[in-house]
Each structure stands twice: as C-alpha cells, then as structure tokens.
Amino acid sequence: MRKVTMKDIANKLGVSVSAVSRALSGKPGVSKRLREKIVETAKEMGYHPDPLAVALKKGTTKTIGVLIPELSGSFFAEVVASMEKSLFHLGYRLLLCSTDDDPEKEAEQIKTLINQRVEGILAAPVYVKSNKDLFKAVIEDYKIPLVFFDRIVEGVDTDYVISDNEEGMKAIMEYLISKGHRKIAFIYPLRGTFTGEMRLKAFLKYKDYIETREEWLKDGHSNEYFAHDAFINIMASEDRPTAVVVGNNLMTLGVLKAAREMKLKIPEEISIISFDDAYWNEIFDPPITCVKQDPQQIGLIAATILLNKLKNKKRENQPMQVVLKVKFIERSSVKTIRG
Structure with missing residues (x-):
C-alpha cells in the first residue's frame, strides 16, 4: 500500500501543499474551516507524518543508537532492556544494531547510526583496538555523545561502564x-x-x-x-x-x-x-x-551518563569511568579435591 503524502491530500481537496502543511502542523495561515477539513481528510486517507522528518524540523530525533555484539544471549538483552526502561519515559527510542563481533560490520553500523542522526550512542565495541578512529570521529567530528558499556576501545577518551x-x-x-x-x-x-x-x-x-x-x-x-x-x-x-x-x-x-x-x-x-x-x-x-x-545496573548507569551528556553538550566534563563490583555465588558445580 502506497504511503499517503501531503501532496495527495492537497490534490484531493484542490488546495496547495503548503496549506496542508500549515493545517497539519497547527501553524497560522489557513481558516478554521479549511484546517478542520484538511485534518479530517488526512485521517480518512490514513496519512501519518514521517517521524524522522518531524524530528529533524524540531532539531532533534530523540533516537539513541545501541551497538551490541549479539542478540541471542541474556546478558546484553538485560542491559538493553534496562537502557530502554531508563530512556523511554523521557521520549527517547532505541535504534538497536548487532555487530556479530565483526569489526567491519561494526563500522557499517556506526555509519548507519550517524546517517540516522542519532542523538547519542551506547556501544559495546567489538575489539579493544578496532575502529578507534571511527569512534573518535563520532565524538570529535560528529559531536555525538558516546558511552561504552561492558567493553571499551583503547585510546578513545570517553565515558564507560564495565564490570570488574x-x-x-x-x-x-x-x-x-x-x-x-x-x-x-x-x-x-x-x-x-x-x-x-x-x-x-x-x-x-x-x-x-x-x-x-x-x-x-x-x-x-x-x-x-x-x-x-x-x-x-x-x-x-x-x-x-x-x-x-x-x-x-x-x-x-x-x-x-x-x-x-x-x-x-x-x-x-x-x-x-x-x-x-x-x-x-x-x-x-x-x-x-x-x-x-549486574547487567541492569550497567544499562541504567550507561543510559544515565548519556542523558547527562545530552543535557550538558556544551560543558566539557571529565569522562566518567565506572567499574562495577561483581558478586560470587556458590552453588553445587565444583567439588572439593582432598589430598
């Protein structure tokens, strides 16, 4: 089914595209009667505005990119769930990208996130030495706040949250x-x-x-x-x-x-x-x-650090480097060897 555009609505009503745009965005320049007619016709035709286009007009996409090595394990699933829970109520949506622990795929996914104009990136990078220049470019050239979690890349000076x-x-x-x-x-x-x-x-x-x-x-x-x-x-x-x-x-x-x-x-x-x-x-x-x-804490803290960076883009703070304690749990899978 073809997507309904403003031009389709304008053609049906015999008005200009700019009149449709002003009516649907709540801007002045159209009569109350025409505005109501345009809004009603848009609903009947199933028109939905492009969320990215709307966001770009406002100067924000409210989208956070997340890079993880894989999608099948429980660890990263819990981390991402915690991030989503922290960010969703503030109006942010996650764009999730798996790298499959492949540095070439990671590079492509980073470029995708840049092209999608994400406001920040949360990343569990592949190798400790790979894509260093690209991650640096994210921070220095594209001015996109970046927080590493679980893993880091050596030589990239940014915030991170890892386990001990x-x-x-x-x-x-x-x-x-x-x-x-x-x-x-x-x-x-x-x-x-x-x-x-x-x-x-x-x-x-x-x-x-x-x-x-x-x-x-x-x-x-x-x-x-x-x-x-x-x-x-x-x-x-x-x-x-x-x-x-x-x-x-x-x-x-x-x-x-x-x-x-x-x-x-x-x-x-x-x-x-x-x-x-x-x-x-x-x-x-x-x-x-x-x-x-504690994957939930990793996700929560990483998301919180990113939110602080988004709020204080103009302020240069020392990167936060958080190392979380781990907990030893004794169960029954190790025997005692005597003598």
Missing part, C-alpha cells in the same frame, strides 16, 4: 584453588575483545599456582557453539583438567550441553564455574557456581 573483570576472575581462581583444584582449563571470551583480554590476563596471573596447558586454553569466541566444541576438545585429552572456567554465560550454556552429550557428571567428573550468571545456571542440575555481573 579482574576481581571476578580472582574470586573464581582463589575459590577453585581453595577447593583443591590445580588442573584448571579456561574457555575465554573472544580474543581481542576487552572482556576476552582482561579475563584471560587475570587467569594467567595464576599460572604459577596451578597446572594448565596450551590445549586447556581455548577461545570460545564468546558464543555457545564454539564453547561447546572447545569443551569437547579439552575433555578429549588423555589427561583431563579437574575444573573448567567458562568466560561468559552464553558459552556456559554450550559447555553444559557438551557435558550432557558426553554424559559427564558435574561435579563428580568435572567441575564447572562460570564468569556471569544466567537463568540456566540456576535450573541446571547441579546449579552452576559463578561470578555474577
């Missing part, structure tokens, strides 16, 4: 060591991403206190399917680890599926511990011990 990755990994490793584990494997998030690099670096700080091997360190690419295969490869080795640390909740789902396929008993045959929580960690038998992030 190092403290989270420290809690995991010290817990496993206290339970007698020394042979520990790690399926880490995608290399090159901020979370992947930070969590792997924190794990490797314990290399002198544990036994780990190259074949026990696997890149799970931050997704369920790679982590599934990585776990099977680790457990296929002749000398298996006693515990596997999984670097995010979506990868944990893949690991749990793989363990079930291999008919491995948790924690009797292998202990599993996850960086981040999800509903499946609680309902799985046994429930999975983990470090829990």
